[in-house]
Amino acid sequence: MRILVISDTHGNWPLALAVCEQAGQLDAIIHLGDGTDDADLLAHIVDTKFVRVSGNCDLGSSEPRELLHDISGKKLLLTHGDLYGVKSGLTRLEQRGVEVGADIVLFGHTHHAVITTISGILFVNPGTLMRTATQTFAILNITPAGITSQLNNVY
Secondary structure: OEEEEEOOOOOOHHHHHHHHHHHOOOOEEEEOOOOHHHHHHHHHHOOOEEEEOOOOOOOOOOOOOEEEEEEOOEEEEEEOOHHHOHHHOOHHHHHHHHHHOOOEEEOOOOOOOEEEEEOOEEEEEOOOOOOOOOOEEEEEEEEOOEEEEEEEEOO
16 A cells, blocks of 8 residues: 655645655555645545545644544554644654554644654654645555655655
């Protein structure tokens, strides 16, 4: 399973669409909030399974703030991250990941891309596609051999 993970598009749906093309063949796209309107638009344009949660800037969104999602036998915890104070560290999000038995935790909010493993859980923040100096996204691969993730700069 090859999954594009994006977050914090903040209205920059044209770049998000370009990233979908840059990423190549995908089995799914995950949007982690602060741009659910962008995600809705992309879901109508891109012929790929789309999963999304809302962020703190998605006022009025009907999307959940947190979602447990099973993909290829792995449990993913999807959240924007603000409810867990991720700008101050990952301790609370780590506790939630352990509590729900997540294999992978995907989050955004900080606009800083990171991949790390804590308590045996893979944590991935794809960064932002907002109009800033550094625009990044993540590719998550889930195969019978295991889970890998990589961060990519937009070109």
